[in-house]
Amino acid sequence: MNITVWNEFRHEQRNDKVKAIYPQGIHAVLASFLQEENHHVTTATLDEAQHGLTDEVLNKTDVLLWWGHIAHDEVDDAIVQKVQQRVLDGMGLIVLHSGHFSKIFKTLMGTSCDLKWREATDKERLWVVDPSHPIAAGIGEYVELENEEMYGEHFDIPAPDELIFVSWFTGGEVFRSGVTYKRGNGKIFYFRPGHETYPTYHNEQIQTILKNAVQWAAPVKRERPVYGNAQPLETLKGE
Template sequence: MSAEIKVTVWNEYLHELKDPAVAAVYPQGIHGAIAGFLGAEKDFSVRTAVLREPEHGLSEEVLAQTDVLIWWGHMAHDQVEDSIVDRVYQRVLEGMGLIVLHSGHFSKIFRKLMGTSCGLRWREAGEKERLWVVEQGHPIAQGLGHYFEIPQTEMYGERFDIPAPDTLVFISWYAGGEVFRSGCCYQRGQGKIFYFAPGHETYPIYHQKEVQQVIKNAVRWAKPVSGLPQPVDPFRPCPPLEKLD
């Protein structure tokens, strides 16, 4: 039997405390909702962390014990300490998986990993979103059909200022006419990264079975690859493998 995948679900956990409408949708917090359906999987071991905990709940010890980190942020990107961002960044380079959800596109950690502004167009009108599966053989698309729909969501539209994804798994179409690269895979160092756009806080998107399936699939895809050597300092002196004259 394979070892459990250790997952940490990080959330600002501010909207739920400030806005009764959000608390009604996610009474245990967005992190609690995600941890709930992930925790029902036999191969996952799940913990949560939030912004107002010491070190934002992301101590060196916690990150060392995390195979995949899930990140949800929106209203307090600037409150995340740069030292913690650097800590997460290094762990991704070492092989920790990172799943960035919804407005986490503008988080410090995602922008640092992408090297771009990660800006986009948006509209909050409660419109329908149709997510097309454009890579049906990808592990993150396992168990899905050609597409699935979210009845009400916030629109994210192109242009999305990100590097071209290594693999684009989903493209979204919205009732207002826009399209968006809504499921993007990257690799940085030894770590896998997946950005997944759905998840506005006032809609029950993380209660939807297809969305849950995507996140579960993404955790399994993003877990570290066993047997990889530890990253080394690329600027250190390098002895030759062969004898030199």
């Protein structure tokens, strides 16, 4: 598959703690382990021309991963519309962590996508609540992350098509951390873990989940349905 990893790439350039964990950027780490699956993986970042998401890049992307946080408003609305159209046409989309507030996720969800949060080195226990789902393949009953940012309910999203992971945090909060949706011909997976100041994407179990998610989100090889005024397939009475 052709995979594009999109990253805002701002924290890594401004915050020494983040730079120490992801010296080449979060996108580079995500791309490196996805390449192990023999996918063709490219990266794109906010400050590139057209945010790195040119028509040529989007048209050949099978699955797009999206990580953003402090610069959601800087993403051009025209690019958001193009990504939305590609999802409707069948491109898979995996939205990561604070990407819940990205323009593209909010557009596709139609809600505020707001939540509670706390950055206080909580322990996260990511429970598998749908063990039969292919995204959970190879994962035990839960994944434990010693330090993560807390996200808590209520998470203002539409009722998911599928709920795969639910998180518990040291402070007592819970969160729907792995949910799927279908929009048009495309499939969407939102996955919560991945705060920039913690080495979450170096965790092998998290990597396994994302490798599985890419396979699950792969496009279905069919054209979108034709909409609008339609001619009858059979002869209508009176004609």
